Amino acid sequence: MGTLNVRTDEAMETALRALAGETRSRSExxxxxxxxxxxxxxxxQAAADAERLRxxxxxxxxxxxxxxxVGVAE
Known part of the structure; x- marks a missing residue:
């Protein structure tokens, strides 16, 4: 498994806090x-392929x- 380092800004930090909530770590x-x-x-991509096939x-x-x-059609 690899490691990824990402520089965050204020918007990214806000998004991370919202996504992590109280149940997930930042990595999760x-x-x-x-x-x-x-x-x-x-x-x-599948929808685009399907349109071409149509x-x-x-x-x-x-x-x-x-x-x-892929859940695009019933």
Whole structure:
């Protein structure tokens, strides 16, 4: 496992306090935020891929399966 050093400013400190609250450490809050951001990025990429596939009728079933998997469609 690696270590990451980050310089924080007042806005970052405020965000860290809010994310950590009383139940998480600062490290846990940062890990949580990074993983949530990464998850959002993957969902955004999958949605973009699904939109590209929408124009190809042969791949519509696969597109729907991907959207359901990432929670974009029901």
């Amino acid at each position: 809050a940062v890990r949580h935020a990074l993983l949530r951001t990464y998850e959002a990025m993957l969902i955004e 124009n190809d009728s042969d791949d519509q079933a696969e597109m729907l399966a991907i959207q359901r998997y």
